[in-house]
Amino acid sequence: MLTPKRILPNFYKGDNRLKVLDQRYLPRWIVLLIDVFLVVLSMVLVYLIILGTPIKFRDFISVPAQGGFILAVNILFFFVFKTYSGIIRHSTFTDILKLALSALFTCVSLIGFNFLFAAIQGDRIFLTTSLLIYMLVSFTVMLLFRIAVKESYQFLRNTAAGKVKKRVAIVGVDDQTISLGKALTTESNMPFVLVGFLTEIFDSKRFKILGKPVIPIKDSFSETISKMDLDGILLISEGMNGKRKNQIIEDCIENNIEIFNVPNLESWNKKEDIHHHIKPLDIEDLLDRSPITIDNEMIELDLHDKVIMVTGGAGSIGSEIVRQVAGFEPKQLVILDQAESALHDLEIYLSQNHPKLNFITELADISNMYRMGLLFNKYDFDVIYHAAAYKHVPLIERNPHEAIYVNILGTVNLAILSASYEIKKFVMVSTDKAVNPTNVMGASKRVAEMYVQSLQNEKGVNTKFITTRFGNVLGSSGSVIPHFRKQISQGGPVTVTHKEIIRYFMTIPEACQLVLQAGTMGNGGEIYVFDMGKPVKILDLAEKMIRLSGLEPYEDIDIKITGLRPGEKLYEELLNDSSTSLPTHHPKIMISKTPVGKFEDLKKDVKQIIKMATRGKNDEVVQLLKDMVPEFISENSEFEVLDKPKMEELVKEKIK
Incomplete structure (x- = not known):
């Protein structure tokens, strides 16, 4: 009852x-x-x-x-x-x-x-x-x-749930923005309330779309949004002019309005809820860069139905090269790395997203010549993308011998085997830190560049050795942006090493696109330098990331200057003083003409530095690096003492 x-x-x-x-x-x-x-x-x-x-x-x-x-x-x-x-x-x-x-x-x-x-x-x-x-x-x-x-x-x-829907406006009036507006107004579980559409096309408030007003931008975007009761702006930024996009973002930050980025509707995964596609603007979206276009036909000729190996294939750069190469349907893709967990994760990703791809993962260390020899004997490689390297500057500064094992010895092993097995192309990923290096990592990469360049000039070498050089990539492991993002989420402070430090930035997909493109262009022995756009001041980057999080720098989140780390320099370069830069048919890629010594001399020096590294003699290792790379001057490092004789000689020459 x-x-x-x-x-x-x-x-x-x-x-x-x-x-x-x-x-x-x-x-x-x-x-x-x-x-x-x-x-x-x-x-x-x-x-x-x-x-x-x-x-x-x-x-x-x-x-x-x-x-x-x-x-x-x-x-x-x-x-x-x-x-x-x-x-x-x-x-x-x-x-x-x-x-x-x-x-x-x-x-x-x-x-x-x-x-x-x-x-x-x-x-x-x-x-x-x-x-x-x-x-x-x-x-x-x-x-x-x-x-x-x-x-x-x-x-x-x-x-x-304590939710208050955010009042938002959509920038622009076209098919894309109207479809987005329709999604906002018809989906009841969306955390947004659409206020209207902001546009410069119409000059009157009489127009309405989906029952929402079309708000004309008459004087300035900043002035228009300041008069509206808005919590956020929805921006379909793909295809938008970089200067225009950055101005909109600056105006929103100035008015304390959140910016949400929405991809083109064609790229939406229909299986996901709509609100999963609307995300707060990432700092990566603020790069003032025009889209990079590559010649897919040329790359396909190089990669389609070929046996390709990617070293460091589970790393930030290597895994993106793998993903892009997979799209060109190689005959077989061999992915080599010594990081087993990351390699396993990549294996699962490829199995799910590229079920038809013929790939295999190999767990191996490139400094092990015997192991590398077995792989070259097992597979008939056509192209090798060499992205394996130690790259963290302060860590390598404390362990110089490890840079010798991986960055130099590993490259030497792969280069010698590539020449012996007559691999068609060997594309090495290098760094802007190899230019006028101030740290062991950069100097070791410069020696690796010199080795493959000089080997190219040897008789009987048919392999095309191509080097690509670029700066920092956004979102890579150890990159400054994920580091800042984590610090902001923890309530700060955000740490910057120097007020004036600047860096060049490029997204991982952009960098890898250009690596593939440069690989098609090389005749052997070139160093290809990428157009990295305008350098970014790291302090400005930190302030902007804090504001994009809806917080105020120095008030909500503090910024602390910690001082330069060992081996770190204020300004990165892509070309050294003795280089000459030549254009190519691709507007984003240049050739650096850097003189290199004789292969026999370099081979002896490399043999000597590897011997010193195995003995754990760090001072001798770094001294040999400085002898091999005369422009290597340590900064903010314990190895600065090794530069004293060189600096004294320079002073004497100036006095004379």
């Missing part, structure tokens, strides 16, 4: 809180009963409407009998179209269409029956006007009921 004690717990949960949001979905029979009640209510409304007019109901049968007949037909079509099968609080267009069809077919069937009965009996049962009004009223009542339930549930859910 139902008692108040049994009923009340279904509505209250001990803390006196109504459990409306905790209720399960209503059974179908209850939904059907609700709809029956609504159509009966609609009949009463129709009766009251017609009662106040000169129109009279037909009197062949009584009005209640007419109502019962109509109800029976309507219930029949409820079952035909299964109007009760939808979940009221999650009603969709399909559910509304079912209601409309049931109301329409009920009306049409009754009118048809009415005229058929009149043809046989000479009189009609129903008033046609009443049937038409009933169709409209019943559909409207059931529709309004579903809208009311859906909106009430959404309001209660947001209120219970």
Whole structure:
């Protein structure tokens, strides 16, 4: 027996809180009963409407009998179209269409029956006007009921979760932005309320799209948004002019308005919810760069149906090279790395996203010549992308011998084997830190560059040794941006090594696109330098990232200057003083003409430095590096003492 004690717990949960949001979905029979009640209510409304007019109901049968007949037909079509099968609080267009069809077919069937009965009996049962009004009223009542339930549930859910929807405006008026606006206005679970569209095309507020005003930008974007009660701006930034995009972002930051980036709708994953595609703007989106275009046909000629190896294939750069190479359908792709967890993760990714790709992962250390020899003997490589390297400057500064093993010995092993097995192309990924190096990492990469360049000039070497050189890549492991992002999420402080430090930046996909492109262009022995755009001041980067997080630098999140790290320099370069830069047919790629010594001399020096590294003699290792790379001058490092004789000689020469 139902008692108040049994009923009340279904509505209250001990803390006196109504459990409306905790209720399960209503059974179908209850939904059907609700709809029956609504159509009966609609009949009463129709009766009251017609009662106040000169129109009279037909009197062949009584009005209640007419109502019962109509109800029976309507219930029949409820079952035909299964109007009760939808979940009221999650009603969709399909559910509304079912209601409309049931109301329409009920009306049409009754009118048809009415005229058929009149043809046989000479009189009609129903008033046609009443049937038409009933169709409209019943559909409207059931529709309004579903809208009311859906909106009430959404309001209660947001209120219970403490959510307040953000008031946002969309920048621009075109097919893309209108589709985005439609998604915002039709999806009830979106955390945004669309205020309107911002555009320079229209000069009047008279226009409306999706019921939302089109707001003209008359004087300036900053002035326009300052007059609006906005929490955020939605920006489809792909294809937008870099200067225009950055100005919009600066104006939003100035007015303390969040910026949300939305990819082009064509790239949306339809399986995901729409709000997963709308994300706060990343600092990567602020690069003032024009899109990079590559010659896919040339790259395909190099890679399609070829056996390719990528060393360091599980790293930030290597894994992106793997992903891009996979798109050109190589005959076989060999991915080599010594990081087993990262290699395993990449293996899973490729199996899921490139099921037709013929690939294999090899766990190996490139400094092990015997292991590398086995691989070259096992696979008939056509192209090698050499991205394996130790790159963290302070860590390598404390462990110079490790840079020798991997950055130099590993490159030597691969280069010698490539020449011996007559691999067609060997593309090495280098760094801007190899230019006028101030640290062991940069100097070791410069020796690796010199080795493959000088080997190219040896007789009988048919392999094309190509070097690519670029600066910092956004989002790579150890990159400054993930580091800043983590510090901001932890409440700060954000640490910057020097107020004036600047760096060149490029996204990982951009860098890897240019690596593939440069690989198609080389004849052997070249160092290809990438156009990295404008250098970025790291302090400005930190301040901008804090503001993009909706916080104020030095107030909400502090910024601390920690001093330059060992081996770190203020300004990175892509060319050294003795280089000459030559253009190529690609506007983003130049050739650095850097003189190199004889291979025999370099081979002896490399042999000597490897011997010193195996003995763990760091000072001797760094001294040999300085002898091999005369422009290597240590900065903020324990090895600065080794530069004293060189500096004294320079002073003497100046005095003379």
